Amino acid sequence: MNALLSLIITHTLSSIDILKMTRSMEDLYIRHHTTSTFLLSLSSSFFLLLLLLLPSLPSIYSETAYTLPTAYFINCGSTHSVNVSARLFVGDSEASPSSFMYQDSSHDASNSSSSVDLYRTARIFKAPSSSYRFKVNSPGSPHFLRLHFYSFVSAGGRLDLSGAIFNVSVQGLTLLPNFSNPAGSANSSTATATVREFLLTVNGDVFAVYFTPIGSSSFAFVNALEFFPVPEGLVPVSIPTSSVGSNGDFMEHRREVLATRYRLNVGGPAVEPGSDTLWRQWGNDSGFLQNPEASQTKTYPDDLDYQYDLTGVDIYTAPRIVYQTVRYLNATDGVYSNVTWRFRVSPNSSHVVRFHFCDILGIGDNTVWFKLSVNDNFTMGIQDKDDYVRLKVPFNQSSVVKSGVDGLIKVSIRNNSGSSQSSSLPLAYLNGLEMMEMIGYWDGKSTATMPKKSHTRLILGVAFGSFGLLLVLVLVGVLALKGRRQKPTDTVSVWSPLPAFAGFGSSHGNKSSDPSISSNSPVLNLHLGLKISLSEILFATNNFDSKLMIGRGGFGNVYRATLRNGTQVAVKRSEPGSSQGLMEFQREIIVLSKIRHRHLVSLIGYCAEKSEMILVYEFMEKGTLREHLYNTDLPVQKNKDLPVLPWKQRLEICIGAAQGLQYLHEGAANGIIHRDVKSTNILLDGNYVAKVADFGLSKLSSSLLDQSQMSTGLKGTFGYLDPEYLKTQQMTEKSDVYAFGVVLLEVLCARPPIDNMLPREQMNLAEWGTANFQKGTLEKIVDPLMSGQINPNSLRKFGETAEKCLKEDDQERPSMADVLWDLQYALQLQGSPVPRQLHEDSTTNGSSMLGFSEVQRLPSFSMSFTEDDSLIRKENEHESLNN
Template sequence: MGHLRIPLLSLLVFLLNLSSFHFLSLADDYFINCGSHENVSLTSGQNFSGESKSAGYSFSKSKAVKDINQLPDISPLYKTARSFNKPFYYQFSITEDGTYLVRLHFSAFSSSSSSNNLSTAVFGVLDSKNFTLLNNFTAKNTTYSPVIKEFFLRIDITDSFRLYFTPQPSSFAFVNAIELFLSPVDFIPENYTSNLPLHTIYRLNVGGSPVNDTIGRKWETDDSHISDQNSAKKATPQSTLNLDRYGKIDGLVASNASVAPLLVYQTAREMTNVTSNITWLFSVSSKARHIVRAHFCDIVGQPGNIIFNLYANGNFRKEIGIISQYSAVPFFYDFVVNYSESELFNISIRPNNGASEQNAFLNGLEILEIVEGLAPIPNVKESKKNVVAPVVGSVLGGLSLICVLTVGFVFGFRHRKAEKHVETSVWSPMPANGGGSSHSSALNLDYLGLKISFNEIQSATNNFDTKLVIGKGGFGNVYRGTLLNGTKVAVKRAYKRDEHGSGSGQGLLEFKTEIIVLSKIRHRHLVSLIGYCNERSEMILVYEFMEKGTLRDHLYDSDVPRLSWNQRLEICTGAARGLHYLHTGAARGIIHRDVKSSNILLDENHVAKVADFGLSRSGALDETHVSTNVKGTFGYLDPEYMMSEQLTEKSDVYSFGVVLLEVLCGRPAIDPTLPREQMNLAEWGMLCKKKGLLEQIVDSSLKNQIDPSSLRTFGETAEKCLQDDASDRPTMADVLWDLEYALQLQKTTKLKEAHEDSTTIAASSAAFSLPIVQRFPSLGSTTNGDDTRDSDLDTTENKIFSQLKIGDAR
């Protein structure tokens, strides 16, 4: 279908060019005054048009709301908005590939159409490619001024580009104005080839006053970011700008007015004390990478005299020296700063000791966050009067019908399958209510005898010492601890959310579910629950301590030793046993619903244990399915479950298939830094499998370790698990059988190799006869050797393969 859309669009353009009728502009520039039909002009020069059905965009069901205060000193742009208590979107017609600048305007006024002030709205914003542009966003601020969020997004003409506004439960979303237009070609770094969006965090006119440029970018003063005001002074320009230089010199790029306003290059800060440095401090997300663009223009010294060094977080980045040979020529330099444990970010400059003039300067600075977070596209209720994207303004006669049908077909076919809302696995504890009485009354689990006092947990974790943190997630931190009886434990403590924390009731439900599920089951390959605490509005779970951490850590954490293929097979087999027991053993039909590599833990002997049962559902296997809101983790979710919301044990099988590919390839289920076709591991792995290229994407650390037969069996097992139709997937009993078979093939090969390396091959051949390993019918449905209680936890031999033992095989 990808080859069909381009000819259809070409046909549309051809018909439009032939026509003598007048059409409105198809230019990809959108400046929308949301929720209003009035046009608005800003003092910065931007002109916003009132909403129109014939302007190249549309929006789904939502409401237009107005400010009831109507304060005279606020622009009319911020007196109206489009809002809704369900997800809604704006859809845009795009006619040119490229990187687009998107600005979203938010002003939290009081609305007569809503029982809530817009300042209470908590919502997210997603784009068509599932990237989370804003998460748990609120426009409330102490100055009551508009909040403007700016992004750079790669958009293709084959995309039906949408911006989704997704409210948190019991809240709503809104937007006052939207800008969308092609970005200047020089803005995106030339070595930034990823399709990941960029979010502008800071843009500073260093040493100067605030500036608004011709495309609406706001350059703020840097005064509040300098760590030591005495270290720097505002530079006095020595000459006018020289704009005749083009191209790149020593990694620095000659700039122009489309990259930054010339006013930025006409001001700077330079050294006051040349024995120190100038440092700028910023608050950023420690969970994100950032692109930094530093602007330089030597307006402070004599040509060739000043050489200095640029640092980021104390690390040397670049010697800035070549530009000193070009008096008053603007340059900029781009670089990426990787993830950091700290949310405090700094940029500094200091003189180079070898320079004839000891000085350093900076003219401008931009910091953009690389958006890597993915979220599922919400299921949006269409508004009948707005669902068709109006690409043209007015069309007459038969030509209008052809155009509308063509566009409708192009965009309609692309979205012919409705996408379902997915709730991710995140704990959201109940708000504090003094003494935690609400928790106690809601749980009523004292009869289980698993309650541990908060004081003992405090003591076990040294008052939740950050040095004892062994894991973090959306739910909170996991601490290593030791109980009073000497038992080593892992303590999972949920974050306490503020008043806007979402889904607190669901967090309590997941907390209770995990306690009930784990109190009922006991198995060698399932993590054991030691106890829980619900005092003082806390939600804390205490588990047996798993020395080796998560399977995920051992697959792509550079600080953890890589697992051998034998170890990986043993781990997969163990995890399969645990899931098989959940599905069919004494647990009586529990569906995990969040199977992933970070929920498979390893003890000191690398024995796998499945963990995290907060999303589990029980009793489902006594029925055909259970209807439920979709929950899980993006990248592991069963596509049929997402579409139908019908949960079966085969959803766990699909997720486990993704884990098998992670184990084989040593990469995450979703990697947004890769090309689009490789981003989703399940899709990429199955494509390679069908092409016979699976061995080419195997983890490089496994080179020459895997027996071809074992690899073939393992790959076929993953492929069967990842079938789109759940009825075509195997049961966990069959998966377990296949993995045991792959493991036995691997072990048999190793034994054979060891035997053939012996110097007594001839003498031993009669006494040591290798069996012909053959596949016996699956006995998974009757294999409950691991469906054990405490007395049987040391049982490790699976009876399925009793006939395949060396020397005893039939």
Template sequence: MKVQAMGLLGILRLVIIFGFMEIGKAQRKSFLISCGTNSSVTVDGRRWIGDTVPGNNVTFSASGIEASTGTFSGDPVYEPLYRTARIFTDSLNYTVQGTPGNYFLRLHFYPLVYMNYNANDSVFAVESNRLRLVSEFNVPGEILNKNSNLLRSGGNSSFTSLVKEYFFTIDANIIVIDFIPSKGSFGFVNAIEIIPVDDKLFNDSVRRVGGNGGSSSLNLDTRGVETMYRLNVGGSAVKPSQDLDFWRLWDVDSSYMVNPDAGSETRNRTNITYASPNNTFVAPLPIYETARILSNTEVLERRFNMSWKLEVDPDFDYLVRLHFCELRFDKPNQRIFRIYINNRTAAENFDIFVRAGGMNKAYHEDYFDEISSKSNTLWIQLGPDTTTGSAGTDALLNGLEVFKLSQNGNLAYVQRYSNIEGKKTSKSFLWIGIGAGIASIAILAALVMLIVWFCKRKNKDDDDDDAKKTASGWKPLFLHGSIANRTAKATGSTVYQNPNGTVRSGRRFTLAEIRAATNNFDERLGIGVGGFGKVYKGEIDDGTLAAIKRANPQSHQGLAEFETEIEMLSKLRHRHLVSLIGFCDEQNEMILVYEYMDNGTLRSHLFGSDLPPLSWKQRLEVCIGAARGLHYLHTGSERGIIHRDVKTTNILLDENFVAKMADFGLSKTGPSLEHTHVSTAVKGSFGYLDPEYFRRQQLTEKSDVYSFGVVLFEVVCARAVINPTLPKDQINLAEWAMHWQRQRSLESIIDPRIRGKYSQESLMKFGEIAEKCLADEGKSRPTMGEVLWHLEYVLQLQEAWLHTNADAGENSVSSNPDLGPNDVGECEVQDATN
């Protein structure tokens, strides 16, 4: 009885201890604060209390301004929360009564416009409990310049809001969050979220990358942590409501992969358990139910590593957390691989089954690495370890998180934003490279002469790295022995490989099939003429309409462009890129077969035809589609692809006016990691050509951005980019439009057919985007991702204007009047340095 009583006493003591622990945990409650309002809202199943609601245990030092917006274009789930904000022009702090311990702090920002306060103009800092979180912070700039997956998207996939998440330990009974606007500016915040965190979320001792197995102490008791990335690898996004412990957002990983096709997705949603009780708070089980594995038999050019490229802030320490769960193998030594972080081995002989203790066991590993002041990229790679003798050269990853660690009480990195306010640049634009140092009249005269000369001139030399292919002149493909290898594909298409290693897929048509499809190249079926040759509308044997491009032997484009077009489009698949169906290379012919685009070129809908004009909203949607295609080209592969011939005749429209980029004959693979540009002879089209590229013969993605900026002005003005019949100050569209844009008077030269049918604010922002694209130096231009974000914001402004001006219907523009300046077609530049 005594022993039994002692046992009961021990049990009672444990119950009391755990009871106090639960009471202590209960006291550390969450705080969900809706800013700028005296009412409360329910969002995603949680109640957010207005910051001026009495008895909310929240106080702030200054009232600031309670702002609200009537228009909203973000994630509809967060609409009730993001419609209000607190704006402050002087320092303001929120004080929350809490208890000592660990917390997640999330700050929610939605860049709204309220009265004279525009989020584009706001710059401020934030501190909490002596930890600097951000400095010189601009929300739209952060959205443009960061790839953090904590951005929240709206219905059209444009990122419209931002959540900044931090983890820190407090040793007092209050949490203080200070907002400090920069001099002459203001700041704002929409919502504040404070979540207590279990002590076991982070271990203080973490394996150091490249440290020969050594560990480093994170000292999290004295350091703050910022969440940079949180990715569900191989699966769909996991929403905060699916992560009930800490309400974390887990984004998809594919957009951060160097090559998404390098790994295939796999899933197993049964019998997943945590390898250790300490893991239960680390990630929700849905993260471990999906994964990405290395092997993918459908990849034409198989890569031996799965790679994720993540942009981070330089000169900080980082914690990389990798989540694993073996979903297939039920014994050890079946899947063994290596883990690389920033090209250094983080782990080798990595067997998930052994480390986790079995199959379907959720497990994670943490690694510590330092990023120097000269780098802003974090590489995560998983690849086979062929020295282990495992059953397969495979790898697997379920989830990925990256955390930034504070330095001396600072987590802030001052981001130099890309001229968000659209301020005037001090440099004037010149048609650089033609008669440098000559007076403006001589420059224009020389330009006109060069246009005539290049239009008549036959190119003698192709691009630098294609010269050997075409040294003997224009020849059909079979003379070069190009079709050497043929393998069947499950899709029914065919894969061809040249002796030089070029891999391409698609149907190989016979010349007889092409002649039948085009009625023996009937001129009445002609739908266009380009530098490569004529384009015909045809119907292939299954009744599918196709655009059939037939090379002209007298053209300055030939084998190199033909090969490049097939090679590029064999690798690329995107909604906003024209698809290649196949090709023909018989009897001295070089023919490409594409999907048919019912509405032709963007150029034909702007001027030079009797087609009805596009509305301003339609023009914005077309520009956004083209920008998405170019953004995919620039970021969809490890080195990216530079189009090199962006213009309105290479932007095609399908039956629904969805824009697709076309004509990849001049495209180039981007520079390798150790280079900033590709040195190559100049090719492109006058009027669209990047002057920096023309001058230096150094090609970058920013050359496409410049050309796209010219396209944007062409969309506004609906006139040719080069028209020698106009007064000398109007000949070049880029120079002429920039003159008016710098005076903020772009509406003076807008297409008269849409005058009065657009939001003035949307046109103003549109002009600012185009102006940024045409910056003198490539490094000052935005990326295509930044251009895309701006354009989607412009579209939101136009849609809001249409909603409040219902009588300005999209289809109420007048029919096609006099088209104004004559359509003078641009002339392609082929190796202009010869």
């Protein structure tokens, strides 16, 4: 070990050298996937060595530790939350209802889309310096700020939002000067939603965005707002500069605010926010081509080879489909020398332009060598002598581009004139492009503060005795009365992150400080701020009224309950007085307190008083996936007349569940294996959004759970168990993949995993489904209620995905990220009449792409770019938790 230490200190090693050395010295087992980091298994001494050397050595493999955000996404001007394609915009609960404005309910009454619901309300600002304020959890990090605007006429016709003129700003910098919504009146059949996106670095603990009306008779408004952190490397700090007359210097832009102007999937279809990891909209590049006949397009539907350590590119840089579609130079017979795109921008302005590349053309070694030029004067060479230019490896290049007085930026790709390769080879290509204007310097700080809660005064008063308490109560009453009579001058909305449990007192003390916890309480050591008192549980469930029971599982009974604030929840109670299920109880609390995702059921709290073990979750109105597919043995309150889930909706539910499982495997710290994936553990909310539930059997790393709590016996549900797990009793992420494959067949066939009443060859659904897929007779086992609904290409892709999940050898099974991509592709095929090739689907209308809303709905959410560089984009669909 000393020799090894001396070797490392003496020589400067690359990250790859270190990786090779650790493999050879310690027989390191590394499992790698495109969206996850390396998992290192080292002996204790060698691991300690690496920790000591880590500050001074390059990282072995350091993919971003970014986690998808849960805040802030706000449905402005409404107290209601709106779920838009699995993204929840929470109600504007911090604002006064007097500032809310509602669209005339008779307008577009036939359209019940939740996407439209987001734009049926608006928050109105008439006072100067009105603002939204947000508590920042990660100061110094880049954030996206998205503002949604949609003009409509209020109920009764008293106010038309298209007449608003206002500024939107952060402290010291105006983001939108003299802004008015270019979409026009909502009475127009062509009204569109406008989304303005900004990338800025926030250095303070509080972020404020201000809305200032221009003129005494004007007002400001906003329909929806998003503010959340993004990965650190989304845009590099220093990048080369190109201008009309010069090039070559590097520009530090970390303190520049960037406004998105263009974001294009080059050579491929438009990408909707729901298919992007950061909910971005990508348009098609066809409308910007100067010479469209000079290019061809191609789609590559198979896996990519992400090399984060070489390229800095991961799943958050751009969606996979951007790298899986390409536009390349049609160099046949040497007729065309270049492919050129033209973009209208502000004159004499600077833009950060990012170019996305991935060689999916299969050109071969030593042949990739082409040039990309900007404004005919700045040129960068792309060639495979660079280590990151490899087959199927996504990478990107960025440049700061300065436009001239004509307000145009031209981008061209051309083959290298000095190349000895045949001119017929498609050497020059481009996969994606982003263009963001640098609108001004901002130090990222704000003098805005987060007002303290009104009950602080009351809490302080208690320390001074009953007289002080009475005095404070009187003062609060007087202030409240005064506040009612006083007209506010400024409007301020304050938003803080959602605590682990809000609305009830939490306990962080030990047994002696909390007499409500009995000596036989099972979770004395779980001080997570989630505890709910038993009296609160009894109130919510009406003393566990049997009429409120909605289910029964291995852990206990499940009740539909209502908290004092009116929130509906699900309460899961173990059998009183029993210690059975203690391990599962603690494990579920620990797991759900560490993770939060839009496709995972959220834990609201737990109760551990008087030998009770009670878990409180968000309520999932539509119940389990299974009861929507076929008859179940679930007890009371089950709707006997559940509507049939159409095939497209079944696909969307599978995609949502896959996203939740992918997050567990790759997004959660250290990775989590669910271990009990089944159709009864996939729940549906009121909008049929799927969420994975029941983490009592989940397998955690030792950093989260003591090894003494890990069960070594077989766990899971018969019919979903991985054959490899049955042999080795070693559970991996691929065990979840196998179980999910069974769920996919349940969705397709509408029958249970095991049915002893069927002939022997049909009893086991996994074996029966796999056999039919291999024989090419999958259509014979499809749910009869789906007759005529399923596109044959979608069925083929769906069956192929299920069959891969059910491979006997777990090494042959895909990751959940790959399963997710395949399901999204199956959804796209379901909506498109054109088979197989993704780029061919780009010629159809918006409704055929990934099953999204018809473009003729109001408001129209299709992407378009105007000549004045305004970005009019489809409404971005997000989910957040209440803040």
